[in-house]
Amino acid sequence: xxxxxxxxKWADTILVPAVSVVAAFLVAGLVVVGIxxxxxxxxxxxxxxSLGTGEGLGFTLFYMTDFIFVGLAVAVAYHAGxxxxxxxxxxxxxxxxxxxxxxxxxxxxxxxxxxLGILGAAAFGAAWAAIPGYLQAKRGSHIVITTIMxxxxxxxxxxYLLVNVLRAPQNMNPETPAFPPQSEILFMHxxxxxxxxxxxxxxxxxxxxxxxxxxxxxxxxxxxxxxGYAIRVVGSSPTAAVYAGISPARIIVVAMVISGAxxxxxxxxxxxGYQHRLLLEFTAGYGFVGIAVALMGRAHPxxxxxxxxxxxxxxxxxxxxxxxxxxxxxxxxxxxxxxxxLFAGALEGLFRRFVxxxxxxxxxxxx
Amino acid sequence: MNSAIQLxxxxxxxxxxxxxxxxxxxxxxxxxxxxxxxNGAGKSTLMSILYGFYEADSGEIxxxxxxxxxxxxADAIHVGIGMVHQHxxxxxxxxxxxxxxxxxxxxxxLRKGEAKVKAELARLSRDYGLQIDVDATVGDLSVGLQQRxxxxxxxYRGADILILDEPTAVLTPAEADALFELxxxxxxxxxxxxxxxxxxxxxxxxxDRVSVMRRGEMVATLETTNTSPPELAELMVGRRxxxxxxxxxxxxxxxxxxxxxxxxxxxRGVLRVANASFTIxxxxxxxxxGVSGNGQSELLEALAGMRQPVLGSIRFGGQEIALDRHNPHxxxxxxxxxxxxxxxxxxxxxxxxxxxxxxxxxxxxxRLGHGPILDHDRMxxxxxxxxxxxxxxxxxxxxxxxxxSGGNQQKIVLAREIExxxxxxxxxQPTRGVDIGAIEFIHRRLIALRDAGVGILLVSxxxxxxxxxxxxxxxxxxxxxxxxxxxxxxxxxDLGLLMAGVTDEAA
Numbered sequence: 051x052x053x054x055x056x057x058x059k060w061a062d063t064i065l066v067p068a069v070s071v072v073a074a075f076l077v078a079g080l081v082v083v084g085i086x087x088x089x090x091x092x093x094x095x096x097x098x099x100s101l102g103t104g105e106g107l108g109f110t111l112f113y114m115t116d117f118i119f120v121g122l123a124v125a126v127a128y129h130a131g132x133x134x135x136x137x138x139x140x141x142x143x144x145x146x147x148x149x150x151x152x153x154x155x156x157x158x159x160x161x162x163x164x165x166l167g168i169l170g171a172a173a174f175g176a177a178w179a180a181i182p183g184y185l186q187a188k189r190g191s192h193i194v195i196t197t198i199m200x201x202x203x204x205x206x207x208x209x210y211l212l213v214n215v216l217r218a219p220q221n222m223n224p225e226t227p228a229f230p231p232q233s234e235i236l237f238m239h240x241x242x243x244x245x246x247x248x249x250x251x252x253x254x255x256x257x258x259x260x261x262x263x264x265x266x267x268x269x270x271x272x273x274x275x276x277x278g279y280a281i282r283v284v285g286s287s288p289t290a291a292v293y294a295g296i297s298p299a300r301i302i303v304v305a306m307v308i309s310g311a312x313x314x315x316x317x318x319x320x321x322x323g324y325q326h327r328l329l330l331e332f333t334a335g336y337g338f339v340g341i342a343v344a345l346m347g348r349a350h351p352x353x354x355x356x357x358x359x360x361x362x363x364x365x366x367x368x369x370x371x372x373x374x375x376x377x378x379x380x381x382x383x384x385x386x387x388x389x390x391x392l393f394a395g396a397l398e399g400l401f402r403r404f405v406x407x408x409x410x411x412x413x414x415x416x417x
Numbered sequence: 418m419n420s421a422i423q424l425x426x427x428x429x430x431x432x433x434x435x436x437x438x439x440x441x442x443x444x445x446x447x448x449x450x451x452x453x454x455x456n457g458a459g460k461s462t463l464m465s466i467l468y469g470f471y472e473a474d475s476g477e478i479x480x481x482x483x484x485x486x487x488x489x490x491a492d493a494i495h496v497g498i499g500m501v502h503q504h505x506x507x508x509x510x511x512x513x514x515x516x517x518x519x520x521x522x523x524x525x526x527l528r529k530g531e532a533k534v535k536a537e538l539a540r541l542s543r544d545y546g547l548q549i550d551v552d553a554t555v556g557d558l559s560v561g562l563q564q565r566x567x568x569x570x571x572x573y574r575g576a577d578i579l580i581l582d583e584p585t586a587v588l589t590p591a592e593a594d595a596l597f598e599l600x601x602x603x604x605x606x607x608x609x610x611x612x613x614x615x616x617x618x619x620x621x622x623x624x625d626r627v628s629v630m631r632r633g634e635m636v637a638t639l640e641t642t643n644t645s646p647p648e649l650a651e652l653m654v655g656r657r658x659x660x661x662x663x664x665x666x667x668x669x670x671x672x673x674x675x676x677x678x679x680x681x682x683x684x685r686g687v688l689r690v691a692n693a694s695f696t697i698x699x700x701x702x703x704x705x706x707g708v709s710g711n712g713q714s715e716l717l718e719a720l721a722g723m724r725q726p727v728l729g730s731i732r733f734g735g736q737e738i739a740l741d742r743h744n745p746h747x748x749x750x751x752x753x754x755x756x757x758x759x760x761x762x763x764x765x766x767x768x769x770x771x772x773x774x775x776x777x778x779x780x781x782x783x784r785l786g787h788g789p790i791l792d793h794d795r796m797x798x799x800x801x802x803x804x805x806x807x808x809x810x811x812x813x814x815x816x817x818x819x820x821x822s823g824g825n826q827q828k829i830v831l832a833r834e835i836e837x838x839x840x841x842x843x844x845x846q847p848t849r850g851v852d853i854g855a856i857e858f859i860h861r862r863l864i865a866l867r868d869a870g871v872g873i874l875l876v877s878x879x880x881x882x883x884x885x886x887x888x889x890x891x892x893x894x895x896x897x898x899x900x901x902x903x904x905x906x907x908x909x910x911d912l913g914l915l916m917a918g919v920t921d922e923a924a
Contacts, residue, residue, distance in 0.1 A: 270790070274790050274791055274793070275789050275790050275791065276780050276781060276786065276789055276790070276791055277789065279773065279776075279780045279791060280780060282766075282769070283766055283769075283777065283780075286766045286767075286768045286769065287762065287763075287766050287767070287768075289759075289762045289763050290762065290763050290764070290765065290766050290777060292723050292745075292763075293721075293723060293745065293755070293757055293763040293764065293777070293778065294745065294777045294778040294780070295722070295744055295745030295746035295749065295778060296780075
C-alpha cells in the first residue's frame with residue numbers, strides 16, 4: 051500500500067501522458083537502434099510522412115477521425131464501469147447498416163440519404179452493443195467476454211452476407227455494389243476545391259467534423275447531462291446508484307447503446323467517406339486501437355482527440371517509414387505503437403509517481 | 418521516563434492542508450496511550466507517518482531513543498511497530514494461520530513455515546489469553562475475532578508497539594470489553610499500545626495517558642486519572658460542548674409511515690427482517706436499537722425502496738405503496754428521504770466533486786438544470802449556501818468528496834436530504850466516524866426537524882445516541898422487533914436484554 055498520488059489537474063491530464071509518450075519514443079528508438087537504423091532519421095521520416103506534406107497530413111487526419119470515434123466509444127462505456135472491447139464488431143455491423151440503407155434507398159437525394167446512412171450505422175452499431183450490454187445487465191455475463199465473442203460473430207456474419215447475399219452477382223470480390231453517388235460524403239479536397247482552394251487529394255473527408263462534433267457531444271453527455279451523471283454514478287459506485295434510484299441495469303444497456311453507436315462512426319468514415327461500398331475487414335483492427343486511445347486520453351474527449359492525432363501520426367507516418375526504410379517493416383511500426391500503448395495505458399501509474407517525484411513541492415502545494 | 422516512541426517536531430502538509438503542525442509526542446514504554454481528536458485533527462496522518470504510509474515533511478521519529486527513518490510499513494514493522502487498521506487487512510477465504518503468515522511465509526514451501534507459525538501462535542495465545550482457532554476460515558469469524566487475528570499478525574511480526582485505529586467502531590460492547598482486557602494483558606507483558614479513538618468513555622476506561630489533537634496540533638497530553646470527558650471534549654473542540662442533547666417532550670402527530678408484517682430477504686436469500694410492524698408519526702423520533710447486522714440495514718433499505726420486501730405492506734400518509742412503485746425514486750417523490758448508513762458507499766460518490774455528490778438521488782430535479790443538461794453553476798451555488806448553513810469545512814463545493822472529513826461528508830448528505838423538506842426521514846448511523854463538534858450539530862438538527870413535524874426513523878448502533886434522541890425505541894434482534902419502549906421509561910440494561918433477544922414474553 052502506498053500513499054495516493056495527488057497531482058494538479060494539468061499535470062494529470064497533460065504532463066503524465068506527455069512523459070509517457072516521450073518515454074515510449076525513447077524505448078522505441080532503442081528498438082530502432084537494435085535493428086541497425088538511425089532512430090533520428092526514423093523519427094524525422096515518421097513526422098515528415100505524417101505532418102510534413104499536405105497529403106500526409108490528410109491521411110493522418112483521416113486515421114484520426116477513425117480513432118476519435120472508437121476512442122469515444124470505449125470512453126463512454128468506461129464511464130459506466132464497462133470495458134467495451136467490441137468496437138470492431140460494432141463498427142462492422144454499422145457498415146452493414148450503412149450498406150442496407152444506402153443500397154436500398156437509392157432513389158433518395160443525398161441530403162436525406164447521408165443522414166439516414168449515418169443513422170443506419172449508429173443504429174446497427176448500437177444494436178450490436180446492446181446485446182452484450184443486456185447480457186451483462188440482466189445475466190451478469192462479463193462484457194469483456196461477450197464483446198470479444200461478438201467481434202467474431204460480426205466478422206463471420208459479414209463474410210457470409212458478403213459472399214452469399216449482398217455481393218453483386220457479376221463481382222468476384224466479396225463486396226457490395228458501390229453506394230449511390232449522392233450518398234458519398236465529400237472529400238476535404240473537393241470541399242476546398244469548391245471554394246477555389248487547392249489542397250492535395252487524400253482520403254480525408256467531412257466525417258472529421260462529425261467526429262469532432264461527437265467529441266463535443268460526448269463531453270456534454272458525460273460531464274454536463276443528467277444521463278451522463280447517472281452513467282458516472284453507476285461507473286463510480288453501483289451501490290450509490292441503487293441508493294439514488296438509478297438502475298445500474300438500465301444505465302449499462304444505455305451506455306452500451308451509445309458506445310456502439312459511436313463505434314459506428316468508424317464505418318461512416320471508412321465506407322461513406324472513402325470506400326463507398328461495404329467490403330471485408332474495413333475496420334482493420336482500429337476498434338482495438340480505440341482502447342489505447344481512450345486509455346491514453348483518460349476517457350476525456352479532449353484527451354481522446356489528442357491521442358487520436360498521435361495515433362493518426364503513428365499510422366500514417368509509420369506507413370511512410372516502412373516505405374522509405376525497408377529495414378523498418380510495418381510490423382516494427384506496430385511494435386512502436388504497442389510500446390506507446392503499454393507506456394500510456396498500463397504503466398501510467400509509474401509515470402505518475404515519477405512526475406510527482408520530480409515536480410517541485412510548492413507546485414503541488416498550490417494545487 | 419523510558420520512551421517507546423518519541424515524535425519530535427513532525428510536520429506534514431497535503432497541498433493547502435496543514436495536517437500536522439510541529440507535533441511532539443512522547444509515549445512511555447509499557448503504557449496504553451490514547452490519542453483523541455476530531456476527524457481531520459491529524460491523528461490518522463500522524464499514525465500514518467509513524468507506520469510509514471506517509472513521510473513527514475520534517476521532524477524526527479525515535480523508537481527506543483534511537484532516531485529511525487520509516488519510509489514504508491516494512492520499515493515500521495522492522496523497528497517493532499504494528500498497526501491494526503479500522504478496516505481489516507485480512508484475506509477472508511484463508512485460515513487464521515495463512516493470514517498470519519501472509520508476507521512472512523519463510524520460503525517457497527508452506528509446510529515448514531506453517532508449523533513455525535502455529536507454534537508461535539500457540540505461545541502468543543497462551544501469553545495473552547487470546548482464544549482463537551488457528552485453522553478457522555477468517556471469513557467465518559466474528560468481527561471481534563477478526564480483529565484478534567489482526568493483532569496476532571502484528572505480534573507475530575514482532576511488534577512491541579501496537580497502534581489501534583478506532584478499534585471499537587465495529588465491535589459490540591461485549592467485544593469491546595474483551596478487547597480492552599487484551600490490551601491490558603499486552604501492557605502487563607511490556608508492550609506499548611497507542612489507541613486512536615473518538616470515544617471518550619474508552620479513553621477513560623483503558624488508557625494511562627491521553628493526548629489531544631486539534632487542527633493538526635498536539636494541544637495537550639494528560640494523565641488519564643487527572644482528566645474528565647468534559648475536559649477532553651473541550652480540548653478537542655476548542656470550546657465547551659454539550660454531551661447531552663436538550664429536547665422537550667412533544668406530542669406526536671398523525672401517523673405517516675405504517676409498516677405491517679414486513680419481511681425482507683437479502684441478496685443471498687437469507688431472511689433479514691421478519692414480520693416487522695410499526696408506525697412512525699409526524700413529529701417523533703423512533704429509534705431502532707440493535708447490535709449491528711440484525712436486520713436494521715435491510716429494514717432501512719426496504720423502507721427507502723432500494724429492496725423489495727417479500728411480504729407485508731408499507732403505507733405512507735395512509736396510501737399503500739404498490740409493489741411496482743416501490744423504488745427509491747417514488748419514495749423520494751412522496752417525501753420519504755434517506756440518510757444512508759454507509760455514506761461512502763451509498764450516500765456520496767467519493768470520486769465526484771462535492772457539488773455533484775450533493776445532488777445524488779435528485780439529479781432529475783428540473784430546477785437543477787435546463788432540460789437534459791445540468792447547470793453546474795446553480796449546483797455549486799446551491800451547495801455553497803448549504804455549506805454555510807451546515808458549517809461544512811472547507812466550504813469548497815468543487816473539492817473532491819473524498820477530501821472532506823467524515824463529519825463534513827455527513828453534513829453534506831444531511832444538508833442534501835433535510836433541505837428538501839422531508840415528511841419522513843430515515844437516518845442510518847448519523848454520527849458514525851463523525852467528530853464530537855459535528856455530532857452535537859447533527860443531533861440538534863434532527864431534534865429541530867422533529868419539532869418541525871417530521872417523522873424520523875433513527876437506526877444507530879450507539880445506544881447513547883438512540884437514548885438521547887428517540888421518543889420511542891424499538892429493539893431489533895435476528896430480524897425481529899423484540900420490544901418497544903418509551904425513551905423516558907427505559908434503561909440501557911433493559912434495552913440490552915431486548916437487543917439480545919430476551920423478549921417481554923420470555924422475561
